[in-house]
Amino acid sequence: MKHAMLIAFLALGMPAAAQADCFAEYKAKQDGPLRLHYGIASLPGACPDAATAAAQLRPRLSAAGWQLLNIVRLSPEAPGPQQRANAGEHYLRY
């Protein structure tokens, strides 16, 4: 509780710091054989629209041999434990 209050306080007190990172949940694939992954990447600055986020994310993923399929969600808040578990090794990897 105290922790949550602290976060809320920080968010209110330092809006600039809160906007520093945007968490993008995305889906990507590799061909032959087909491999799929769900991952979370952080984009610098305030959350852009989906198309811009995709444009930013695409080169980062293709450098590792992955092809971006779509952006699921853009959120300035850090993802919950469930999303983090689902992303697994792909959490903030690319």
Place this chain on the structure above:
Amino acid sequence: MPVSITSVTRARRAGTRLVGIGIAVIVALLVGTAAVLMWALPGANAFNARVERIFVENDALTGQAELRLLEILAQSGTTFADTLTSYRMVILVLLVFAAALLVAALVFLVMLVTLNRRVAQIERSGIQVSSLIISREENTVYLNTMGFKLTEAMIETLAVLAEARMDDEMLSGVQIESMISGKSAPDCDESAGAMRIKRLRDGLGNQMVSELLVKTIARKGYVLAIDKDVIEVV
């Protein structure tokens, strides 16, 4: 027999049309089946694309286990696509067999047409001699399957002519007379040889016509041995 010739020509024309239709059917079958093989059967990537679409369209589908399952699904689809490729090969082989059979059928059709043509030729030329057997003991000559009884002198003349034909030679009346009578050529007469030929023609021709055209039916009378449809009086 102009009527008969016309009908044979018509049959031959029908045969040629059949060959054309046969070629058209073979080509259509090959092209059609190739088109089906190319477009109708799903490609190797169709299953992957479908799995990918499911993955993209469902936002909730993010769990690690779910993704692994989707990947396995795509892999089994790819394996099935490989099976389809082998099926495609089998279908192609069967197609080639079918085409070969059709071509064989076509060849038979062409042969039929050629036979039609030959039958027409035979009908035009009257009698086609495919075998000539001279039997000196029975004094009989066998033309194809018909046997004609001749006199000894006629058989002798025919035998001399047959021998000359086998050697690709031509005989004059004098030569024929000298060969049959055994006298030397200067002693022989041209007209004697010509007479032998005339007798052979009369004897053999009479029997051939009575066998092929003007038949004698014992104790009943005479009849023309031809199809009544071919008779035309102008």
